[in-house]
Amino acid sequence: MSFIVPEKDRSLTPGSGDGLESWVGSVEELRGLVSDRALTGETLLLNMGPHHPSTHGVLRLLLELDGEEVVTCLPDIGFLHTGIEKNIESKTYEKAVTLTDRMDYLSPMSNNMVFCSAVEKLVGLDVPPRAQVIRVICLELSRIASHLVWLGTHALDMGAMSVFLYCFREREKILDMFEMLSGQRMMGSYFRPGGVWRDLPADFLPTLEAFLDDFPRRVDDYEKLLTNNPLWIDRTQGIGIVEPEEALALGMTGPTLRGSGVNWDIRKAMPYSGYDQYDFDVPLGEHGDVYDRFYVRILELRESMRIIRQAMKAIPGGPFRSENRKFVPPPRAELGRSMEAVIHHFKLWTEGFSVPDEEVYVAIESPRGEIGCYLHGTGGNKPRRVRFKTPSFMHISALGKLCQGHMIADVVAIIGSVDIVLGDSDR
Amino acid sequence: MSIKIAKAADPVESLRAALPDALLDTKTFRDELTLIVKPESIISVLRHLRDTPGLLYNFLSDISPVDYYNPQGGYDGRPERFALSYHLYSMLYNRRIRVKVFLPEDDPRLPSATSVWPAANWLEREAYDMMGIVFDGHPDLRRVLMPQDWNGHPHRRDYPLGYEQPMFSFNVEEIAKHKPFAKE
Numbered sequence: 001m002s003f004i005v006p007e008k009d010r011s012l013t014p015g016s017g018d019g020l021e022s023w024v025g026s027v028e029e030l031r032g033l034v035s036d037r038a039l040t041g042e043t044l045l046l047n048m049g050p051h052h053p054s055t056h057g058v059l060r061l062l063l064e065l066d067g068e069e070v071v072t073c074l075p076d077i078g079f080l081h082t083g084i085e086k087n088i089e090s091k092t093y094e095k096a097v098t099l100t101d102r103m104d105y106l107s108p109m110s111n112n113m114v115f116c117s118a119v120e121k122l123v124g125l126d127v128p129p130r131a132q133v134i135r136v137i138c139l140e141l142s143r144i145a146s147h148l149v150w151l152g153t154h155a156l157d158m159g160a161m162s163v164f165l166y167c168f169r170e171r172e173k174i175l176d177m178f179e180m181l182s183g184q185r186m187m188g189s190y191f192r193p194g195g196v197w198r199d200l201p202a203d204f205l206p207t208l209e210a211f212l213d214d215f216p217r218r219v220d221d222y223e224k225l226l227t228n229n230p231l232w233i234d235r236t237q238g239i240g241i242v243e244p245e246e247a248l249a250l251g252m253t254g255p256t257l258r259g260s261g262v263n264w265d266i267r268k269a270m271p272y273s274g275y276d277q278y279d280f281d282v283p284l285g286e287h288g289d290v291y292d293r294f295y296v297r298i299l300e301l302r303e304s305m306r307i308i309r310q311a312m313k314a315i316p317g318g319p320f321r322s323e324n325r326k327f328v329p330p331p332r333a334e335l336g337r338s339m340e341a342v343i344h345h346f347k348l349w350t351e352g353f354s355v356p357d358e359e360v361y362v363a364i365e366s367p368r369g370e371i372g373c374y375l376h377g378t379g380g381n382k383p384r385r386v387r388f389k390t391p392s393f394m395h396i397s398a399l400g401k402l403c404q405g406h407m408i409a410d411v412v413a414i415i416g417s418v419d420i421v422l423g424d425s426d427r
Numbered sequence: 428m429s430i431k432i433a434k435a436a437d438p439v440e441s442l443r444a445a446l447p448d449a450l451l452d453t454k455t456f457r458d459e460l461t462l463i464v465k466p467e468s469i470i471s472v473l474r475h476l477r478d479t480p481g482l483l484y485n486f487l488s489d490i491s492p493v494d495y496y497n498p499q500g501g502y503d504g505r506p507e508r509f510a511l512s513y514h515l516y517s518m519l520y521n522r523r524i525r526v527k528v529f530l531p532e533d534d535p536r537l538p539s540a541t542s543v544w545p546a547a548n549w550l551e552r553e554a555y556d557m558m559g560i561v562f563d564g565h566p567d568l569r570r571v572l573m574p575q576d577w578n579g580h581p582h583r584r585d586y587p588l589g590y591e592q593p594m595f596s597f598n599v600e601e602i603a604k605h606k607p608f609a610k611e
Contacts, residue, residue, distance in 0.1 A: 033567060078572040085557075086581055090588050121457055248486055248518075251546025262518075269521050357503065358456050361514050361525060363488060374491035374512065378503070385582070389489035389514075389550075397549035426572060 034064045034072045043071055046408075050079045054157040054412040057422030059396065063408065070411060073403040075396045080426040088386045092352030093119050093193060096386070101187040103388060104424035106149050107142040109135075109178075110366035112191035114388070117272060118362040118375040119193040122355050125327050129316045131195035132274045136311045137208070138181070138190060139273070140304040144215075145174040146367035147297050147304075151222060154294070154416035158235050163225055170218050173211050180204050194328040195321030205312060212305055212312075219301050227295070236291035240402045240414035243288060250401060251394040254369025255296045256418050260288030266365040278310045290417040297419070327353045352381040368392055368419050392425035435520045436481030438462065445475050459525060461512075466528040466537040469513075473526065473543045476515060484515035484524055487540070490550040492558040496584035508532035511560060513540070530560060539565040557582035 027039055037043045044065045050058040058079035064072040084103055088096040100115045101108035113135060120127060127135075152167030175185040180201050182188030190197050226232045242252065247260045257264060265282040267275040283299035285292025322328045329348045330341040355377035363372040369391030376385040395418040402418070403411045442450050442462065449468035454461040464472045476484040491512045495502040502508050507529035515524050528537060539562035540547040549571055551562045556570040559580035570577060579586055 078570075078574070081572045083581065086586075086588060089584075124457070249545050251487060251544070251550075264518055269518075359461075359493070359512070359525075360457055360459060361489065361491070361512075361523070370488065372489050372514065374489060374493075374514070376493050384495075384584075385491075385493040387489070387491045387493075389491070393549065393553075394546060397546070401545075 030062075033074055034062075037066070037071070038064045048408075048411070050076075055415060056153060056420055058426075059415070059420065059422055061399070061403075061411070063403075063411070065408070068407050070403050070406055070408065073400045073411065075399045077393075077396055077422065077425050080422045082423075082427065084427045085386050085388065089383055092381050093355065093383070094348070094352055096383070097192060098187070098189045100388075101189055102423065103390065103427050104366065104368065104371070104392070104421050105186060106421050107146040107367050108187055108189075109138045109142040109191065110364065110371055111388075112189060113139060113273070114362055114364045114366070114371050114373045115375075115386075116191045116193050117364065118360055118373040119355070121360045121362055122358060122375055122377055123193075123327060123353070125194050125324055126322050127195055127273070128319045128322060129274070130318045131320050131322075133311050133315045134196050134200060134320060135191060135273050136275065136278070137308055138178075138196075140307045140311070141174050141177065141208075143304045143367045144301055145171050147301055148174075150297065150367075150416075150419045151294075154413075154419075155226060155232075157412045157416045158232070160225065160229075160232070163222060166218065166221060166225075170215065177204065177207055177211070180207065192321065192328075194324065195319070197321075199320045200315075205315075208308070208312065212309060215305060216302070219298065223298060227298070233291065235410075235413055236294060236417070237287075237289055239290045239406060239410050240417060241287060241289045242398075242402060246401075247288065247398075250398040252369070252398055252418075253391050253394065254365065254367070254419075255300060256293055256369060256391075256395060258282065259285035259293035259296045259417075261286055266363055266370060270363075272362075272364055275307075277314070278307045280307050290413050293417040293419075354379065354381050355383070357384075363389070366391060368421065368424065369395070371424075388427055390424045390427065392420040392422065395420055396425050432519065433480035435522075436479070438476060438482055438484075438524055441479055441482060442472065442475060445479070446471055459523065461525040461527050463527050463529070466530055469526070469528055470538050470540065470543065473513065473515075473540055476524065476526070477543060482517065483519050484517045486516040486518055487544040487546050487550070488514040488516050488523070490514075490540075490547060490554055492554045492560055492582070494558060494582065494584045498585070505529065509535045509558065509560060511537070511554065534561075535559065536561040536563060538563050539568075541565055556580065559583065 038045055046063045046065055048063055049055040049060040060076040062074040062076060063070055084099050088099055097112055097115060100111040103111045148167040148171040152164035155163035178188050179185050182190040182197060242260050244260045244262045247257050261284050263282060263284055268282055280303045283296045285296050325344045329345055334341040335345055357377055357379040359376040361372060361374045363370050371391055372389035374387040375383060378384040402414050439453050446468060449464045449472050450462060451465060452463040476482050493510050495505045495508055497503050509530040511528050513526040539551055551565055552568060552571040554560045555568055556573055557580055562568060
C-alpha cells in the first residue's frame with residue numbers, strides 16, 4: 001500500500017507529469033480491500049497515522065469514509081519492526097532475554113517471563129519457589145504499570161487530560177521499584193532462565209508496602225474522574241461492540257476478550273509461576289463495548305494489588321535462581337573456592353547452554369492478553385526459531401472489524417480500548 | 428436446566444477414526460501433543476478438531492512457521508524444509524494441541540485456514556511475509572510487517588542477518604561506501 005491519491009486527482013499532485021508518478025500509486029491496488037465506491041471517489045480515503053498521537057505508537061490506518069462514518073478500516077503495521085525474532089536466532093539463550101524486553105515496552109517483564117518459561121520448559125529447568133513468588137510480584141506490578149499507561153493515554157485520547165498526569169505519577173513509583181530490582185526503569189531483563197537476576201534488595205519490600213498502602217486511594221481517584229462521568233459514558237458505552245463468539249474467532253485475548261464476557265484468563269486456566277496459590281477474581285464485562293473493556297482493566301488493577309499483597313506475605317526463603325549449574329552460572333563468590341564453578345562460569349559465559357532439537361509453545365497472560373512463545377532448539381546453544389505470538393498483533397488485525405460503521409472520533413476510542421503496543425505487534 | 432457436556436476425547440483416536448488418511452504421526456514432548464498431518468487435509472483436520480464434541484479446540488492461538496534449513500545440507504532429520512504449527516486451545520477442556528504440517532522447499536503451499544478462524548488472516552500473512560509460505564484461498568495475502576516491495580523472506584534460515592536492502596535508491600552507492608556490512 002503506497003498511494004492514496006485517486007487516479008483522477010493525479011493532476012492535482014505536485015510534481016505529476018515530471019517522472020514522479022512512480023511514488024503516487026494507483027488506488028487500483030486497493031480493489032477488493034475497500035468498497036467499490038472508493039475507487040470512483042465517492043467515498044474518501046483517509047490516511048491516519050503512523051504519526052498520529054492517538055494511534056499509540058506507529059499504527060497506520062487507512063480509513064474509507066462516507067462522511068464521518070468509517071466504511072472500511074485497513075490497519076497497516078510494520079513501522080516498528082526490528083527483527084527481534086531473527087536476531088534471537090543469532091544469540092545464546094541468556095543473551096536473548098535482553099531483546100525480549102524491547103517487544104512490549106510497557107510490560108517488559110511479561111516478555112521476559114514468556115521467553116524464560118519457554119527455555120525452562122524446553123530444557124526442563126526448575127525455578128525455585130522464591131523466584132516464582134518474586135516473578136509474580138514483578139508481573140503484577142508490570143500489569144499495574146501497563147494498565148496505568150493505557151488508562152492515561154486512553155483518557156487523553158478522549159480529552160480527559162488530567163487522568164494522564166495522575167496515572168504517570170503512580171507509574172513512576174513502580175518504575176522506581178523496577179530500578180531498585182534490576183538497575184533499570186524499563187528494560188530490566190530481570191528474569192533469567194531458572195529464576196531472577198538477583199535477590200530482592202532490602203528496601204524493596206518496604207517501598208512496595210508503601211506503594212500498596214497508597215495505591216487503592218489513587219484508583220478511587222481515577223474512578224471518580226471517569227467511571228460515572230457522563231461525558232466518559234457517552235463516549236464509550238455502545239461503541240466498538242464485540243460479541244463473545246466473534247471475539248474468540250478474531251483471536252482476541254486478555255482484558256479485551258474478557259470485556260465481552262468470556263471468562264478466560266491463563267493465570268486461572270493454566271496457572272504458571274504458582275498463580276494457583278493466590279486468591280483473585282477475573283473481572284468480566286457484559287456488553288463487550290469500550291466502556292466494559294475500560295472497567296475490566298480498572299478492576300484488574302485492584303485484583304493485581306490483591307495478588308501482590310498475598311505474594312508479599314508468602315515469599316519463601318531459599319535461592320532466587322536455580323542451582324542447576326549446567327544452565328545457571330554460579331555466583332561470583334563460588335569462583336574463588338571451586339574449580340568446577342570456574343569451569344561452569346567459563347562455559348556458560350562463552351558458549352552458553354545447549355538445548356534439545358525440540359519445540360515448545362508457552363503462553364502467559366500479559367497485561368494485553370495471551371503472549372505466546374514458540375521456541376525451537378537446534379541441539380546447540382542458539383535457537384532455530386523463536387516466535388512470539390503477541391496480543392497486540394491479533395488485536396490490530398481485528399481493528400478493521402471493530403471500527404466498521406463508527407465515527408472517526410470513535411475509532412480513536414476503539415484503538416485505545418483494545419490496548420495495543422506497536423512494539424508488541426511488530427517485534 | 429442442565430447442560431450435558433461431552434467427556435473429553437482423545438484427539439488422536441478421534442482423528443484416526445474420522446480422517447484415517449490425514450494423520451501421519453504423533454509426538455509428545457514435555458506434555459505437549461503434536462499431530463503431524465498432511466498439508467492438503469489441514470482444513471478438514473482443523474474443522475474436525477474445532478467442531479467434534481469432546482475435542483472442541485475452539486481457539487487458534489498461533490500459527491508458527493519454522494525452517495529446518497541446514498547449510499551443510501539436509502533438513503536436520505525432518506522430511507521437508509518448512510514446517511507450520513497450528514497451536515490450538517480448547518477453552519472447555521482447558522488443553523492445548525499442536526497440529527503440524529511439513530512443506531516442501533520448492534513450493535511451500537497449503538490451503539488457508541481463514542475460513543475456519545478469521546484470526547488466521549494476519550497470522551498467515553505473517554507466515555507468508557517472513558517465511559514465504561503461500562496460503563491458497565487467503566483473501567488478502569500481502570506482506571504485513573515488511574514493505575510490500577521487499578525481496579526475500581527474512582525468517583528463512585538462509586536469509587542473511589546483517590545485510591540490509593536499500594529502501595531509497597538515489598544514493599545507494601554513497602551509503603554502501605560508508606556502511607560496515609557484516610562479514611560471514
